[in-house]
Amino acid sequence: MHRLVAAAVVLLLSLGAARAEDPYLFFTWNVTYGTISPLGVPQQGILINGQFPGPNINSTTNNNIVINVFNYLDQPLLFSWNGIQHRKNSWQDGMPGTNCPIPPGQNWTYHFQVKDQIGSYFYFPSTAMHKAAGGFGGLRINSRLLIPVPYPDPADDYTVLIGDWYSKSHTTLKYLLDSGRSLGRPDGVLLNGKTKSSSPLFAMEAGKAYHYRICNVGMKNSLNFRIQGHAMKLVEMDGSHTVQNIYDSLDVHVGQCYSVIVTADQEPRDYVMIASTRFTKYNLSATGVIRYAGSNKPPLSELPEAPVGWGWSLNQFRSFRWNLTASAARPNPQGSYHYGQINITRTIKLANSAGTVDGKLRYALNGASFSDPDTPLKLAEYFGVADKVFAYNTVGDVPPKNVLKAPIVVGPVVLTATFRDFIEVVFENHEKSIQSYHLDGYSFFPVGMGPGEWTAESRKxxxxxxxxxxxxxxxxxxxxxxxxxTFDNAGMWNIRSEDWERHYLGQQLYISVVSPARSLRDEYNIPDNQPLCGIVTDLPKPAPYT
Structure with a gap:
């Protein structure tokens, strides 16, 4: 009898522990304009709680993150969370295709869980050209204490936000694009909000190892990152532990994040970090200083050069490997360690192009250029009025034979994906500029890339x-x-060019993934505080999922 009672107590305790909610992190953000001078020229910036860049979010796997955003700008505003999967919860994605923006003078509270994720990410304003004025910051997800990471605890953990920058205001840049013109080349590169810093940004103590999280939060340019006199051990990228190769420099493309371990194994003095443009005719760079503790020696004048050519970058990509032996929250729960053994059920080819519509510059995928309707796509779908806002599969799985000369059609672009289908997506770039693409709500396996056109033979x-x-x-x-x-995360998800000029002018689309069960097992209900806009403003809410 005593054994039965003890067993029952243990069972009840375990059930209570299983049902206990994961920890909550609460933030209040006041988003305002403020004067900043990152390139030495005063300009209007977007500040979060008076900060540029914005505050760093430091979280742990499975934390619930609650952010109350007060919009004190004179324009509607949204934030998106680059790389956060929002399992079953595209309501929190913060893209104009899923959410109504926060009106000026009002607030809205984001609530999402960083479920089964680890790694380095960032957030940014996804509306208009606000990203060009700031409002971005780092978002890190630490592994839970019970789950070891494949490297010793570092002496400190640093976030490095790099990106190209324009000295024109975000409203001027938006006007240029709306009037049919291109933004042209950026005016500089920033590293943690500065193009050059004489005072140290980070400190290291001789003999110790440090964790640097490097994210390209810029507008269009791939950047090469390197540290004078120091090698970088790659340990994580975009939320996945990697095989720990050593690199002198890393090409970080727009929207990507890398984590490296840097050991302070050089003579105590100052050393320079460099971020410089790649694959461009112009050469722009930003620098920051790392200081060894107890030293006041200035850095050496000779700085490491960036690599040349995209062949070098392609070979570096091919050297990246997933660490299959590391214990961690799985950043790709919808995937499999044995993804190579899953049958592909569908192939989608997306080819970018540029052209003019009514005399104005537009960018497209498969000849279709996206434009946001007044009613967010997700809301229209949820309220059952999608047919009044957009049509599904308005862009085909295969681009036109000569996509560069195909006429561009402007409108909402939505593809459907069958729930839990394993799909191959091929991005074809027929242009001379490098492209970078991001998919919200998912991680994916980049299995190959190469020159020329893709064919079925490329799979070999x-x-x-x-x-x-x-x-x-x-x-x-x-x-x-x-x-x-595998498209198993129900919701409405954005596939976009991370070149924000191309994104703003149409090089994006959405993928609708609907669970036939219409169950809470697969997707959360619409939040009670969800703002409504467009044609759904006064419609009754559909019956909730159960």
Whole structure:
């Protein structure tokens, strides 16, 4: 009898522990304009609680993150969370296709869980051209204490936000694009909000190892990152532990994040971090200083040079491998360690192009250029009025034969994906500029890339064993990149160019993934505080999922 009672107590305790909610992190953000001078020229910036860049979010796997955003700008505003999967919860994605923006003078509270994720990410304002004015910051997800990471605890953990920058205001940049013109080349590169810093940004103590999280939060340019006199051990990218190769420099494409371990194994003095543009005719760079503790020696004048050519970058990509032996929250729960053994049920080819519509510049995928309707796509679908807002599958699975000369059609662009289908997506780049693509709500396996056009024969060279699960992938000029993933995260998800000019002018689309069960097992109900806009404003809410 005593054994039965003891067993019952243990069972009840275990059930209570299983039902206990994961920890909550609460934030209040006041979003305002403020004067900043990152390139030495005063300009209007977007500040969060008076900060540029915004505050760093430091969380742990499975934390619930609650952020109450007060919009004190004179324009509607949304934030999106680059790489956060929002399992069953595209309501929190923060893209104009899923959410109504926060009106000026009002607030809205984001609530999402960083479920089964670890790694380095960032957030940014997804409306208009606000990203060009700031409002971005780092978002890190630490592994739970019970789950070891494949490297010793570092002496400190640093976030490095790099990106190109324009000295014109976000309203001027938006006016240029709306009037049919291009933004042209950026005016500089920033590293943690500065183009050059004489005072140290980070400190290291001789003999100790440090964790640097490097994210490209810029507008259009791939950047090469390197540290004077120091090698970088790659340990994570876009939320996945990697095989720990050593690199002198890393090409970080727009939207991507890398984590490296840097050991302070050099003579105590100052050392320079450099972020410089790649694949451009112009050379722009930003620098920051790392200081060894107890030293006041200035850095050496000779700085490491960036690599040349995209062939070098392609070879670096091919050196990246997923660490299949590391214990961690799985950043790709919808995937499999054995993804190479899953049958592909569908192939989607997306080819980018540029052209004019009514005399104005537009960018497109498969000849279709996206434009936001007044009613967010997700809301229209949820309220059962999608047919009044958009049509499904308005862009085909295969681009026109000569996509560069195909006429561009403007409107909402939505593809459907069958729930839990394993799909191959091929990005074809027929242009001379490098492209970078991101998929919300998912991580995927980038299994291959190469020059020329993709064919079925290209699959013979796929990495079907240990491609690094990630959420953003580059496509080199006149080349292709292929990814594999299972569409099992129900919701409305954005596939976009991370070149924000191209994104703003239409190089994006949404994928609707609907669970036939219409069950809470697969997707959460609409939040009670969800703002409504467009034609759904006064409609009654549908019956909730159960």
């Amino acid at each position: 060279n796929y990495n079907m064993l240990d491609a690094v699960s990630r959420h953003t992938i580059q496509v080199y000029p006149k080349s292709w990149s292929a990814i594999l993933l």
